[in-house]
Amino acid sequence: GAVVSQHPSRVICKSGTSVKIECRSLDFQATTMFWYRQFPKQSLMLMATSNEGSKATYEQGVEKDKFLINHASLTLSTLTVTSAHPEDSSFYICSRLEPRNYGYTFGSGTRLTVV
């Protein structure tokens, strides 16, 4: 089964509301996780690096107040899209870092549609 569980897989929300996406590391204590955004037929764009117990590091151009990332435990990182707008509609994917084997495992992604 999936060792990185991302939930929900799909969500539709109204403009102005907030949506929380969860990313759980099921078999491994993940100190570092990454959040990506993917537009249709495009590559993955790194949004931020999430470190357990500290503030996330955001990439240039990513609004910190709009995309709230919390990594409160070694098994859970969350991304909250606040005051969502239609242009936030996208595919969001989390990933965890596995330092010992130079690996990265991805969640199954969340399709967000803002109407």
Next chain:
Amino acid sequence: GDSVTQMEGPVTLSEEAFLTINCTYTATGYPSLFWYVQYPGEGLQLLLKATKADDKGSNKGFEATYRKETTSFHLEKGSVQVSDSAVYFCALSEGNTPLVFGKGTRLSVIA
């Protein structure tokens, strides 16, 4: 900064054809190299990886060799199947940094 360039698609092949997807990279140090596959509506799955020069990663009939002299990590498969239809991403990382992805290559295999 680091970057990955991979051949643009889409690539359309007949079943049992030979596949090559080119990937070259630019890096300041000695990166690890990866190929990921994404099926429609899903996240990314690791296909194979190589962590040092001359290493060959292989999985499910796919292979790629880490060529430091040409800074390349081309993906190959001798005989593709319809089930291989997906988007393939070449990526690199240096140490524990986030992955840097190429733009992806969409592969369609027709029966």
